[in-house]
Amino acid sequence: MNRNQLVYTFLFCLATLSSHAQYQFSGHVDTQVIDGNVYLSVVEDYRKISGVYPEQILSKTTPDTTGYFSFFGNNLPSENRIYRIHVDTCNEADQNTSHFTSHCPNSKEIIFIANNNDTLTLPFSFDNEMFCKVVSKNEKANAFLKIDSLKHDMSFAFGTYRSEANRSMNSKKWFHILQEYGEQLHEPLAELYSYAFLSDRTQSLHSYYLEDLKTNPYYDNLLERLTTAYPNSQYVSQYKAELTSDKYIISENHTIKYPWWLYLLSGIALVSILGNFYFFGKLKKATAQIPSLEASLSKQEKKVLDLILEDKTNKEIAAEMFVSLSTVKTHINNLYKKLHVSSREEVKKLNN
CATH class of the missing domain: 1.25.40 (Serine Threonine Protein Phosphatase 5, Tetratricopeptide repeat)
Incomplete structure (x- = not known):
């Protein structure tokens, strides 16, 4: 163990005694990224497991001259969580863009499961590749690998x-x-x-x-x-x-299921609306026919119509028009035929 590693170990032990630190995640990076920064992140959004997300970063450190790095403390949850350690050589100017887009072209990462009580190391693999092996007493740690x-x-x-x-x-x-x-x-x-x-x-x-x-x-x-x-x-x-x-x-059926009584009310409302359309349609048709029907009346028949609408009796109509009662009845019969009615009440309704 070199001097720098001894220093890290000493600091870790000191932190353990002074602040009861319970976790330590350590490892080595290769020479290609030894000048970069190493980040520890917690992954709460499993759709963002892989990548670089500034909001997930918990801590940052730099490797020593041998590539060794370490994270330790006691601020992690006691339950297992998903963590990521990644290293990149982005300078501060590049980070503003690369970290924002969640991708650094020269980054290397490893995802693992850990908790606040874990001691975890990331040694080189048998072929000297970094971040390909997890050593931990937590049997879940290397599940992602x-x-x-x-x-x-x-x-x-x-x-x-x-x-x-x-x-x-x-x-x-x-x-x-x-x-x-x-x-x-x-x-x-x-x-x-x-x-x-x-x-x-x-x-x-x-x-x-x-x-x-x-x-x-x-x-x-x-x-x-x-x-x-x-x-x-x-x-x-x-x-x-x-x-x-x-x-x-x-789901095969995306329609919303409404209560039965709502369908009943909807049906009643629909029938009412259709009935109103039918009634107003007939009324409009009948109203439109009145001017044309009245146009077919003679001058005397129109006079009789006006007097009927004034609630005059046959005798009163005969006296006012200076005609006989039988003549009035003849005018009224002709009036009924032309207006397609059969009583005074219908004549009045037609002209309301």
């Missing part, structure tokens, strides 16, 4: 022969492999990692996910496991909201 290994095998299977038949066969096969493997790890956060990949709308497996969601109880069971393990976490609320939305998308 295991899933990534399966995803690598899937990519190889897809690439052996490019055809629609091969894609269709492998899509269905690997969809269930990834789903079942996530469940076998007995860690809902690992299942979320697989779920985020399988349900990603940009992935070819998304159509299988929507079809599987129609009949497979796995997704509701995952919600129960998440709620039990992490009842107050953002993971639960986000997953529940997405599941509700996707179930609505695949």
Whole structure:
């Protein structure tokens, strides 16, 4: 162990004694990024597992001359959470753009599960690659690396022969492999990692996910496991909201079900509206006919009509027009025929 590592170890022990620090995440970076910064982030949004998101960053440090770095403290949740450590050599000017777009072209990252009590190291792999191995007493820590290994095998299977038949066969096969493997790890956060990949709308497996969601109880069971393990976490609320939305998308009937009495009232209202249209239509038609009918009346018949509307009797009409009673009756009969009525009441209604 070199002097710098001794210093880090001493500082860690000192922090443990003075502030009861409970976690330490340490590792090495290679010479290509040794001049960069190393960031520790907590991932609460599983749709932002991979990438660079400034709002997720908890701490920043720089590697020593050997590439060694360390994060320690006691400010993490006691429950498992998703964490990311990434290193990049973006200068401050580049970070404003690269970190904002959640991507640094020269960054390298590793995703893992940890909590406030974990001691975790990220040594070089057997072929001296960084961020390819997680050493921790927390058996869940390297779950994401295991899933990534399966995803690598899937990519190889897809690439052996490019055809629609091969894609269709492998899509269905690997969809269930990834789903079942996530469940076998007995860690809902690992299942979320697989779920985020399988349900990603940009992935070819998304159509299988929507079809599987129609009949497979796995997704509701995952919600129960998440709620039990992490009842107050953002993971639960986000997953529940997405599941509700996707179930609505695949539902065959998107119509809203209203109570029966609302349909009854709607029917009555419709009949009333149609009845009003019919009544006003007839009234309008009859009203339009009155001028033309009255135009066909003779001068004497019009005089009789006016007197009828004044509630004059036949005798009063005869006296006022200086004609006989029989002449009045003849005028009235002709008036009824032309107006298509049969009584004085109908004549009055027609002229209201």
